[in-house]
Amino acid sequence: MHIDGKVVPLHKTSDDQATPSPLARLPVVLTQVRDKAALQLKQGLQALFDNADDTLFEMADKAQNNVDQNTFFEAMRDLRLKRKSIERGFLQRFFEAFDGLGQYDTSEPTLSKAVDYEALALVPNDELERTVALDAMVAKVLSRDGFALGQLSTRLNALISRRVDDASNPMGPAMLCDYFLEAGRDLGVEIKVKLIILKLFEKYVLSDADHLYAEANQLLIATGVLPELKAAPARRTSDRSSASAGERQAPAASVKPLDESVQEMFAALQELLLHVRGSVAPKLEAGSEVQPISTNDLLRLLSHLQQYVPEPSSPEDFDLRNQLEQLLTRVSVKSGKSRVVGGMDEDVINLIAMLFEFILDDRVLPDSLKALIGRLQIPMLKVAVLDKSFFSRGSHPARRLLNEIASAALGWGARDDHQRDALYVRIEQIVQRLLNDFVDDPAIFSELLAEFLAFTGDERRRSELLEQRTRDAEEGRAKAEQARQRVQEVMNARLLGKTLPEVVVRLLQEAWSKVLLLTWLKQGEASAEWQAGLQTMDELIWSVDPQDPVDARLKLLELVPGLLKALRDGLASAAFDPFATSEFFSQLELLHVQVLQQLAKRSAEPQTPVPAMVEVVEEIVLSAPHERLSDETTFELPADDAGLLWVRDLHIGQWVEIREDEDSSLRCKLTAIIEPGGKYIFVNRTGMKVLERTAQALAVEFRRGAVRLLDDALLFDRALASVIGNLRRMTTR
Structure with missing residues (x-):
């Protein structure tokens, strides 16, 4: 499982929650404390999952029967599949807890209660085991690092209006365990596996709580937050878990004994x-x-x-x-x-x-x-x-x-x-x-790893921002193309085969099409505004060619004022050129006068010049901005084509290499599949769009060996x- 090495807080406000005032924002130093702690917690979670496979595999190897062995193997698979979502969920809850510090606390304070073991006898055995294990984990951290945590809570209370104690501190062991349990609530594993995972959480995340609190306190002291508090005593090396100690206290000029x-x-x-x-x-x-x-x-x-x-x-x-x-x-x-x-x-x-x-x-x-x-x-x-x-x-x-x-x-x-x-x-x-x-x-490797993860994290955040912009732009372009196709359809349905004044055809094609396009994009095809736009177009066409219906002249006189207003309002909403609009309306006025005269049969010849007429014999094609020549295939591959099946198995985030010619190739990541049309959008490692293909075109390139999937499994593991x-x-x- 590949870890993308990034921490991206998702600050979302629920629909029913008022937007917080500027006074409710976190102080800058607390944001720094949060981000530094998030990096350490993320690294601890990565170590947890990196070692979970080995631990569960060892348990499976020692299992007494096939049922237990399958339980551990299924747990390994479940963890692999849900690893990223658990990491994201944990960090999201951690960020949300910090955001909560900036909100005013209107609830009554409550005292945290110790675990009542007599009451626990009433809950199911699985829940009991988990609760006892959690309580023991939290108690161990509090007994070992409670002094530093207490100082951190005191310093937080000096900065915010909301009161926190060790139990409600976002960095306290109780809250950290809660984030982890909530993030992994969908894990479909048995209680004995959950207890193993909890022990791993204690070993790789909670065992380093002293670093978490020490760095947070140091940041706050550096900015003048209660520097007079007595410093927390350094934790003895013997207090650390053997795994953590092994990584931080690497032997100098001596071989590490094998466990x-x-x-x-x-x-x-x-x-x-x-x-x-x-x-x-x-x-x-x-x-x-x-x-x-x-x-x-x-x-x-x-x-x-x-x-x-x-x-x-x-x-x-x-x-x-x-x-x-x-x-x-x-x-x-x-x-x-x-x-x-x-x-x-x-x-x-x-x-x-x-x-x-x-x-x-x-x-x-x-x-x-x-x-x-x-x-x-x-x-x-x-x-x-x-x-x-x-x-x-x-x-x-x-x-x-x-x-x-x-x-x-x-x-x-x-x-x-x-x-x-x-x-x-x-x-x-x-x-x-x-x-x-x-x-x-070997301690130099830990130092270089931390620095490199920080560097790639920054790089990844920048590329993901550009990637998101690329996706948004492509989705917008696809929606605009869909709107353009729909507007073309309704215009051709009304104009194709008709002979109409040239000015009306131009007005509809050059101006009213833009009004319909914007209406479709903003309001949708089921909206009253879209139907009104179509009705205005129908009324305009009828007004210049009434086909001698009964009472046509009276109907036209009643129709024209409302029609002109609808046209004027629509063109204004689309920001159409006012000079061109004025010219259109001048010519339209002459047309309507001519139609009224013809209907009144005041003379055999019209008293106004005959307008230029055109017959619409070709389908109207609306031009799209930045339209490019298509490089797609001109034929359809069968649905069961091997290349097409390969393309349909591609997932967002996968990397491919496409050979452009004999000497050069392009590496790019699939960032979006745009529907309708099924366009595959690829970006380079900076998040910039470099390629666009349909499924058919990609399948053809795959069949001729010009595209291959890059294996993103861990290099050392593959080797x-x-x-x-x-x-x-x-x-x-």
Whole structure:
């Protein structure tokens, strides 16, 4: 599941709620507190979901029967499908709670009550288990970080009129648990799975509450909000969960001990790697004394090699295993002993080398970015040597950094000027920083990941804003086209085949069509205004060609004043040129005088000049602004055509690559499918429209191999799955 890395507050006012006054808006510093906290909470949720699969898979593996095993597998699937909606729902409720701080509290204050365990005996067992678990989670945070939370509540009360306590504080554990439960209320999982997910929420979100409150208090102190309050004591390292401590307190120059699940995962990989072991060995005469080098010595050798990684112009020339082998040979010759890498370390080297072989051969990753990512082989190898959970933990900072870089680069086009592009420059800075500064402390990956997520979050918000504008414009254009077609239909139905004064035909085609167009767009076809517009057109046509009905002259005299007023009002509402309007009405007046004279039969010849008459023999086609020549196919593909079925499976947000010619291709994201007409609108990674196709045209391009779907699955995960698949095939030969 791809995480888009963005926090976009949706500040909506319900229909029955009055618009808040400016006095009810949040102070700027509270907005900063909210946004900073939202970023940390979002990262905690991502870590939760990244690890949920591993946890549930492990539970399924240990299940005593098929029923329990299926329960955990179904829960994994349900979480994957609903992950994004839960993250969005949680953050939306968090933002809404902060918005509520700016509203005046007109309700009576109520005291929060402790859980009554006797009363809980009356509720269903599932609800009881959940409530007890939640109460324990909240109590643990309050006992551990209650002092800092209390200070935060005090500072909030100094800024807003609404009173908050630890239970109603938007950043308090009770509220955070409430947001999470509400966001995940549609999860169709059993209570034992819900309790596991709640424990993960405690481990990856609530365990970092001290950082949440410390940063919020610091922001408020920096702006002068109750700086005199005594600072909260720092939480002991032992108080943190083991997972959080592992990420923040990375070992320096020491290998992280393997826990049971990591050990099992890596042992399984080692079994697959057995037949390629021995490929990293010095080239010395047979019979030389063999002496393995320690892991710390290996890290020193890799740090030496790290200084000689080639520039991005030729990453394929850097063979990691070959370079290390040459270095081992030089060390061995100098020492007189055959220095070899230990079995576990060699397995890590081979695995990283194979992963990067996949990455550098990946069709999804753009070539210009491959060159940069290829330079990360040694830093990634070093962190994998230090911490084997790199291969088993999806939330590992180094692994996530690699995935986030690849995800951000998905829409990178071959024609992009990478030397000037902000994304390329930022990735280049990350690569250079790792090559220059990473020795043996993996904490640098967490720091760089946080910075990169903040950068891509800003980029994504800008592109989504432009994307929304693109969608709005395309939907407006489609609606205008629909209106134009409808106006053409009603005009042709009334004019085609008739011979009418030229001025009337021009008036209807050039002026009244605009009135009808605006009426259809604003009021709709079922409106009284649309029917009135059609009636005015019918009356105008009849008024210049009454076909000698009974009492036509009397009817015309009664009709003309109202007709002229309706015409004048309609043209004014459409902002039609007043000079052209005046000319039309002058000519129309002469026409009506002539018709009245003819009806009165005052003379055989009309007393006014005969108007120019035209016969409408061709369908009226109204011009559309910025009309382009269609590049669509001229035939219809059958409904079961393979290309058409592929197109209909496309979803909003998916990336495709379209080959424009032999030398260039375009990467773009499907942002909208416009109905009617089924137009597919594509944008580039900045959100700007770059392509428009019908389903038929896309299907034809798919059939001739000119368009393909880009796999947006996580790069490292795809690479690892491919390598494991290749190793399994090699072992079965």
